[in-house]
Amino acid sequence: MKTIVITGGTGFIGRRLSDYLKNNYKIIHISQSGRAYKDIPCYKWDPNKKTVSEEGKKAIQNADVIINLSGANIAERRWDDQYKNIIIQSRVNSTSFLCELLNHNHLEKRPEVAILASAIGYYGNRNDEVLTESSLPGKGFLAETGIQWEQASIGLHPEIRKIQLRIGFVLDSVEGGFPKMILPIKLFVGAIPGSGKQYVSWIHIEDLLRVFEFFINNPNTKGIYNGTAPHPVRLEEILRKSAHYLNRPLILPNIPEFIIQLIMGEMAELVLSSQNVLPKRLLEDGFEFRYKTIDDALKQLLVE
Numbered sequence: 001m002k003t004i005v006i007t008g009g010t011g012f013i014g015r016r017l018s019d020y021l022k023n024n025y026k027i028i029h030i031s032q033s034g035r036a037y038k039d040i041p042c043y044k045w046d047p048n049k050k051t052v053s054e055e056g057k058k059a060i061q062n063a064d065v066i067i068n069l070s071g072a073n074i075a076e077r078r079w080d081d082q083y084k085n086i087i088i089q090s091r092v093n094s095t096s097f098l099c100e101l102l103n104h105n106h107l108e109k110r111p112e113v114a115i116l117a118s119a120i121g122y123y124g125n126r127n128d129e130v131l132t133e134s135s136l137p138g139k140g141f142l143a144e145t146g147i148q149w150e151q152a153s154i155g156l157h158p159e160i161r162k163i164q165l166r167i168g169f170v171l172d173s174v175e176g177g178f179p180k181m182i183l184p185i186k187l188f189v190g191a192i193p194g195s196g197k198q199y200v201s202w203i204h205i206e207d208l209l210r211v212f213e214f215f216i217n218n219p220n221t222k223g224i225y226n227g228t229a230p231h232p233v234r235l236e237e238i239l240r241k242s243a244h245y246l247n248r249p250l251i252l253p254n255i256p257e258f259i260i261q262l263i264m265g266e267m268a269e270l271v272l273s274s275q276n277v278l279p280k281r282l283l284e285d286g287f288e289f290r291y292k293t294i295d296d297a298l299k300q301l302l303v304e
Contacts, residue, residue, distance in 0.1 A: 001026050002216070005063040005111075007045070007098060008070035010037050012175045013117075013167075013208070017067070020209040025216075028059045031070075047094040052101070060101050065216050066114040066160075070094035071149075075177060079141065079267045088145050095152035103157045113161040115215050116153050120168045120201055120228065122146030125273035128199065132280040133166075133224045140269055161222050163215045168228035168277060172205040173301045177270075182242045182302075190243055191252035193260055196236030198274035201228040204291035204300070214287050226279045233294045241294060245302040 002025050006014050009029030015037055018027050027040050030052070034044030043056030047070065052060070060066065072090040077083055095116060102110060123131045123146075124138015137147050146166070156162050171178045184190045203211075208227055215221050243250040261268045279287075291297040 002064040003028065003059075003062070004065040004067060004216070005030060005059050006067045006069060007031070007060075007094060008068065008117075009040070010035060010042065011069055011073075012172075013170065013205075014067075014069045016172070016175075016205060017069075017209055017212055021213065025065075028063070030056050030060065045097075047097040048089065050097050050100070052097075057101060060098070061104065061107055062109070063111045066098065066102065066111045067212065068095060068098055068114065068116045070098075071117070074142075075180075075267075075270065078265055084141060084266075088148055091145065091149040092152045095149060099153055099156045102160060103155065110157060110160050112219075113163060113215060114153075114156060115163040115165060115212060116150075118146055118150050118164050118166045120166050120226065120275050120277045121273075122150070122166055123275050123277060125269070126276065127274050128276055131201075131226075131275060131277045133226055140273070141266060142269060142273070161219065163221060164224045165211070165215075165227045166224065166277075167208065168201040168203050168226070168275075170205055170208055171202050171297050171301060176205075178301070181239070182246065185239065185243050185246055185248050185250060188248060189252065190239060190248065190250045192236050192239055192250070192254045193271045194235075194254065194257045196234060196239070196254060198235050198272060199232050199276040200235050200238055201226075201232040201275050201277035202238070202294065202297070203227055203229045204297040206300075207289050207291050210290070211282065211287065214282075214285075218285065221285055223281070225281045226277050227282075228277045228279050229289055229292060229294075229297070230279055230283060231293050232276050232278070238294060238298075241298050242302065245298050 007030040029042040036042040045052035121142030124143035
């Protein structure tokens, strides 16, 4: 049985991924809190201070698979200068410290693969432009965060197969941004932010979990991948179809962009930016999505 070490394993995706993989793999978590999730061993580290417990260091260096999901929640609070620095440094420092531990000269073995999370925020606000893994980075805070995040792993030991996974908007019925998105609709006060024409590159949580396992079991996969479904949609379509499946009206006028910016500040980028991202490499490598269209995903999340 392969051992998988997940840094940031106690977060939303980490917990879901652990539940998905634990029957077929040995799972170990490394986190700053050190608090265990269910019966999964959890060891403490502090990437900002470059400290890790001895058990955690051994776990990282003896793992078959490393999955790095560490990083502060970008939607935790308003983006003042202090929190923007926390968002960037939590990603950069955890990635660079992890690579440092994996690059140690005296290791007898190294992990087969390191799957390092990134985000499609790397592409910035690109309106209707079709984006693939070869597209250049964009501008803005999230793009700059993505650039620095990915640069932090450039020096990873070449013997380790590296996957850089740019994750899109994850659709889950309980956690993440989607329940917050549809809550106003459930309360009969749903409205479309901005024009509603901004593209959302989404992925169903179940497909995202399967993507991680796909990388673990396919040794020919390597490099940058977009973790998004093959059919991005405009925000207006997600909200209108969610209202339909929830049997709720969506009759309030659109919320003007300046109101959203007034309320959210720079964080409005999360709602107003448009990214039409395709999972070109996943499709080329033979990954089969279970939820290819937004209707497939919303029916499972809101109806079944």
